[in-house]
Amino acid sequence: MDSSYAYNMDNKRSKYLAPIAPTSHKYSRGIVGVIAGSNEFPGAAVLCVGGALRGGAGYIKYFDQNPRATDLVLARFPEVVPVDKGSELTADAWVIGAGSPALKVIPFAPFLVLDSIAIPLAKTITGDSVVVITPHEGEARELGYESEDRVECAKAMARDFRAFVILKGAGTLIASPAGDLITDNEGGPELSTAGTGDILAGLTASLLASWQPTGDEQIMEVLGYALKLHGAAGKRAAKSYGAVVASDVLDALTQLDQEF
Numbered sequence: 027m028d029s030s031y032a033y034n035m036d037n038k039r040s041k042y043l044a045p046i047a048p049t050s051h052k053y054s055r056g057i058v059g060v061i062a063g064s065n066e067f068p069g070a071a072v073l074c075v076g077g078a079l080r081g082g083a084g085y086i087k088y089f090d091q092n093p094r095a096t097d098l099v100l101a102r103f104p105e106v107v108p109v110d111k112g113s114e115l116t117a118d119a120w121v122i123g124a125g126s127p128a129l130k131v132i133p134f135a136p137f138l139v140l141d142s143i144a145i146p147l148a149k150t151i152t153g154d155s156v157v158v159i160t161p162h163e164g165e166a167r168e169l170g171y172e173s174e175d176r177v178e179c180a181k182a183m184a185r186d187f188r189a190f191v192i193l194k195g196a197g198t199l200i201a202s203p204a205g206d207l208i209t210d211n212e213g214g215p216e217l218s219t220a221g222t223g224d225i226l227a228g229l230t231a232s233l234l235a236s237w238q239p240t241g242d243e244q245i246m247e248v249l250g251y252a253l254k255l256h257g258a259a260g261k262r263a264a265k266s267y268g269a270v271v272a273s274d275v276l277d278a279l280t281q282l283d284q285e286f
Contacts, residue, residue: 040282042251043082044236055084056235059109059117059133060228061144062088062124063095070125070224071095072102073272074141077225078121079103080279081232081252087117091128118238121231122147124224137234140189141227145169148187156234156245157189160227166193181205190245192230192253194223200249202242208250212257216264221272226256229279258282 046055058078063071071088072095078086090096090108099106109115119137122129123144132138132147139158140148145165148157163173166183173179180193180201191201198210230252239245262281263274 040255042233042255044233050084052084056082056119056232056238057085057087057117058083058228058231058235059087059089059115059120059135060231061091061120061122061127061129061131062141062224062228063092063099064126064128065092065094067125068092068095068098070221071099071127073221073224073276074121074124074228075099075103075106076276077228077230077279078232079105079228080276081229081255082236083118083232084236086232087114089115089127089131091130095125095127118235119231121227124227136238137231139227139231139234141223145187148189157187158192158230158234158249159183159187159189160192160194160223160230162194162223177207181207190249192226192249194226198253200246200253202246204242206242206246208246210250210253210257212254212261214257214260214264216270217257217260217275219271222256222260222275225272225276225279226252229256255279255282 060075062074086106087109088099088106090110115133117135120135121139123141126143138155141160145159148159166173171179180191180199184191184201184203193199200208233248233252237248239248259275259278262278263270267274
């Protein structure tokens with residue numbers, strides 16, 4: 027995570043995004059794969075892909091298994107590449123589960139971000155992948171964890187799942203498998219609306235793919251970047267709209283100034 031090679035023509039580029047070297051190309055900036063969306067929740071695919079597009083990665087793949095969701099994604103984001111077979115599934119990070127997709131495949135990647143129905147799969151993953159799970163309190167309870175003590179809940183999930191945990195809610199927590207903890211103070215109540223978690227999942231995967239952190243400390247730092255950007259976008263959206271919806275937060279990610 028050395029920023030000494032940064033080359034930014036755009037002075038509004040956030041300090042939380044990975045710097046761009048003069049020799050960068052779309053693959054070197056990070057490849058993200060997305061498995062999200064279903065017939066019931068096709069919009070989740072759009073929000074998750076949108077978050078991934080704003081996290082600094084240079085190449086976003088969408089796993090094409092639901093025509094309705096795929097059509098919505100490509101109509102909104104024509105730069106996204108639909109893929110559907112093994113040779114195309116190579117990526118630096120995959121984000122999986124937003125919007126309850128049919129989980130026909132769990133590709134390998136150095137970083138895996140598991141949301142919603144994919145969270146339980148964290149216990150089945152072997153190998154060297156860094157796994158991040160993103161439950162809200164309801165999902166934590168469904169998995170058998172008491173959420174009244176949010177700190178203990180986050181730490182217990184991180185330990186049991188052998189994963190980094192982003193426990194969403196008021197004062198979102200990041201916990202590492204080793205027991206380290208970060209509390210987010212950026213996000214506000216405007217984020218308590220359907221779909222913002224899908225954006226966060228995509229954004230998180232993109233930041234991991236582009237920064238390529240190593241070791242718990244760097245990984246925790248990058249996860250913190252995701253929360254700061256997400257929270258700042260929520261605040262920006264709240265300045266423009268009395269009732270913020272997830273699409274407002276996604277749009278606000280493009281409007282953050284250099285401070286974020």
